[in-house]
Amino acid sequence: MKKIVVIALCVVLFTSCEKDFLDTIPKSTINGDQLATSASANQALISGIYAALRSYGLSIPGSHEDYGHKSVLSAMDMMSNDMLMTKSSWYSNFYNYLGRQQTNTRSRLVWVTYYSQIKAANTVLIAIPSGTTDQELKMIRGQALALRGYFYFMLARTYGPTYVNNDSELCVPLYKEVALEGKARSTVNEVYTVIESDLQESIELLKDYKRLNNDSVDRSVAQAFLAQVYLEMGKYSEAANTAHLARENYTLLSEAEWLSGFSVTKSNETMWGATLNSSISTFVANFFSHFDNTNPSGYAGGNGIFKNIDKRLYENISNTDFRKKAFVGPDGNEVYTKLPVYANIKFRDPTIDGGSYIYLRSSEMYYIEAEALARSGDEANAKKVLYEITVTRDPAYVLSTNSGSNLINEIILQKRIELWGEGCAWYDMKRLGVPLVRDYSGTNHPEFGRFNIPVGDNKFIFQMPQAEIDANPLMVQNPL
Numbered sequence: 001m002k003k004i005v006v007i008a009l010c011v012v013l014f015t016s017c018e019k020d021f022l023d024t025i026p027k028s029t030i031n032g033d034q035l036a037t038s039a040s041a042n043q044a045l046i047s048g049i050y051a052a053l054r055s056y057g058l059s060i061p062g063s064h065e066d067y068g069h070k071s072v073l074s075a076m077d078m079m080s081n082d083m084l085m086t087k088s089s090w091y092s093n094f095y096n097y098l099g100r101q102q103t104n105t106r107s108r109l110v111w112v113t114y115y116s117q118i119k120a121a122n123t124v125l126i127a128i129p130s131g132t133t134d135q136e137l138k139m140i141r142g143q144a145l146a147l148r149g150y151f152y153f154m155l156a157r158t159y160g161p162t163y164v165n166n167d168s169e170l171c172v173p174l175y176k177e178v179a180l181e182g183k184a185r186s187t188v189n190e191v192y193t194v195i196e197s198d199l200q201e202s203i204e205l206l207k208d209y210k211r212l213n214n215d216s217v218d219r220s221v222a223q224a225f226l227a228q229v230y231l232e233m234g235k236y237s238e239a240a241n242t243a244h245l246a247r248e249n250y251t252l253l254s255e256a257e258w259l260s261g262f263s264v265t266k267s268n269e270t271m272w273g274a275t276l277n278s279s280i281s282t283f284v285a286n287f288f289s290h291f292d293n294t295n296p297s298g299y300a301g302g303n304g305i306f307k308n309i310d311k312r313l314y315e316n317i318s319n320t321d322f323r324k325k326a327f328v329g330p331d332g333n334e335v336y337t338k339l340p341v342y343a344n345i346k347f348r349d350p351t352i353d354g355g356s357y358i359y360l361r362s363s364e365m366y367y368i369e370a371e372a373l374a375r376s377g378d379e380a381n382a383k384k385v386l387y388e389i390t391v392t393r394d395p396a397y398v399l400s401t402n403s404g405s406n407l408i409n410e411i412i413l414q415k416r417i418e419l420w421g422e423g424c425a426w427y428d429m430k431r432l433g434v435p436l437v438r439d440y441s442g443t444n445h446p447e448f449g450r451f452n453i454p455v456g457d458n459k460f461i462f463q464m465p466q467a468e469i470d471a472n473p474l475m476v477q478n479p480l
Contacts, residue, residue: 039136054274056282059112064285071425080425104464114151121148146222149198162243182472240372243365250362261348263355278354288349335369367415
């Protein structure tokens with residue numbers, strides 16, 4: 001009997017380890033009848049998903065680039081115009097686009113991170129029927145649906161084309177059960193139909209869910225996921241409305257809070273994250289090791305593998321915008337005197353190895369709402385939403401006088417500044433049809449990353465991992 005597509009990893013309660021692939025039959029002392037009635041058993045599976053999303057080496061064993069969902073967001077940003085690395089080392093395979101190739105182990109990072117957890121979510125969704133009247137089980141089912149929908153969204157926009165004008169193209173395989181065999185790829189429309197349905201149902205089921213902390217997914221997070229999806233799908237009215245609902249109960253960060261290092265999940269804007277400490281951190285195999293240039297014990301600060309901002313983007317930040325302080329300017333930095341120009345000091349972990357991960361911030365919802373309003377023809381309100389967030393970052397900012405494409409470009413620019421290094425840049429480039437341009441006059445990208453990729457190039461779509469091709473005879477590969 002053929003093995004399923006997904007590649008091996010071990011997660012307590014619902015998987016077993018094999019050498020190369022993931023057996024999709026859950027291995028647990030909990031049987032199906034127990035799962036159908038036990039809130040604690042199902043919650044244990046959901047908790048296992050959250051734990052896996054912050055764990056080291058589950059997708060690419062031994063790789064210090066693999067520390068879960070945050071590592072995926074970081075890898076995708078390394079492929080954008082806006083971020084660079086000063087030495088060829090960890091993350092260089094993403095920076096130079098070799099990591100998208102089927103024979104490169106990095107092509108497994110996104111695939112295994114999310115398909116493995118889709119299997120766990122499916123186990124819960126099979127156990128808890130859609131018509132359950134048990135309030136606890138409803139909330140657990142809601143989390144499972146939100147997570148599955150979001151995981152498929154991450155897979156779809158990595159291994160598939162953009163949604164608009166590509167609805168009949170091949171995307172990724174769909175599994176809504178604990179399957180025994182690999183499946184063929186579904187179309188873009190088929191995948192997004194499941195994503196949208198999952199997230200819509202989750203929002204309804206989570207309306208009364210009160211989480212203990214923002215390590216778990218609640219209704220606002222599910223709304224944020226759906227707002228991202230609607231923007232990708234070109235459903236702009238829905239995107240604007242859903243993004244507004246998602247951000248309603250969050251307040252924007254002050255200057256001091258914004259510049260504090262983004263290492264604590266207990267902040268006003270954190271919608272979803274992973275609270276870590278030194279006992280569950282993986283020291284050098286974590287986000288801050290790679291992206292905190294100030295940390296002398298990490299890869300970035302300790303080995304000079306600095307992660308810097310693109311020169312053009314830095315120069316487009318207003319001098320009155322406090323976010324410019326998150327990077328070393330041409331005149332240097334009084335505190336971090338040894339860091340090179342354009343080095344980021346946005347991400348800092350004062351505990352050295354216990355900094356927590358922020359996956360999603362409410363500030364992103366302002367830019368989704370503003371862009372969606374502008375594309376819907378409501379430019380007046382788009383400008384108001386853009387002003388609402390931008391003036392908190394730049395007191396000198398005035399209400400935009402731009403319109404049409406100029407207004408949309410201004411919104412996207414502000415989004416790139418705000419969310420630099422947080423996992424939005426490359427996916428937005430792909431969605432918006434923006435080419436990779438690093439080889440320009442005065443570029444600060446190093447020679448090994450100094451190349452351009454035109455819009456529509458195959459390089460904006462990852463190939464399926466080689467192990468998936470070998471295991472699944474129904475799989476069709478993306479072009480090199």
